[in-house]
Amino acid sequence: MQGRMELTHLGTSETHATTESELRRLSGDPQRINREWLGLRDLTYYADVSERTIRSWIHSPIHPLPAVKVSGKVLVRKADFDAYLRQHSIKPLEQLNLDAIVRDVMKGEANGR
Numbered sequence: 742m743q744g745r746m747e748l749t750h751l752g753t754s755e756t757h758a759t760t761e762s763e764l765r766r767l768s769g770d771p772q773r774i775n776r777e778w779l780g781l782r783d784l785t786y787y788a789d790v791s792e793r794t795i796r797s798w799i800h801s802p803i804h805p806l807p808a809v810k811v812s813g814k815v816l817v818r819k820a821d822f823d824a825y826l827r828q829h830s831i832k833p834l835e836q837l838n839l840d841a842i843v844r845d846v847m848k849g850e851a852n853g854r
Contacts, residue, residue: 778816804828
């Protein structure tokens, strides 16, 4: 089926005509996601986050996402990305050491921060 399809955005009355090949391009290519190294566009599909978010993780001064630049293209090893996400997982409240957090905040206040 090579015809055009109508896409309706939820919550709006906007409708866009889109071909099947455009839909495949927008939804990502599963074969590209299974590679060892992913470009930013592939990572945005893989993680469902924006390119801006990924770039901020790469350039973070504390625990940055490991990445390389080859011929101007930023690449991230998929295994490194998965490990990065595991390191930044949200901890259940009962696992947080609230006393240590309060001590750190109070120490910062005492030092004028």
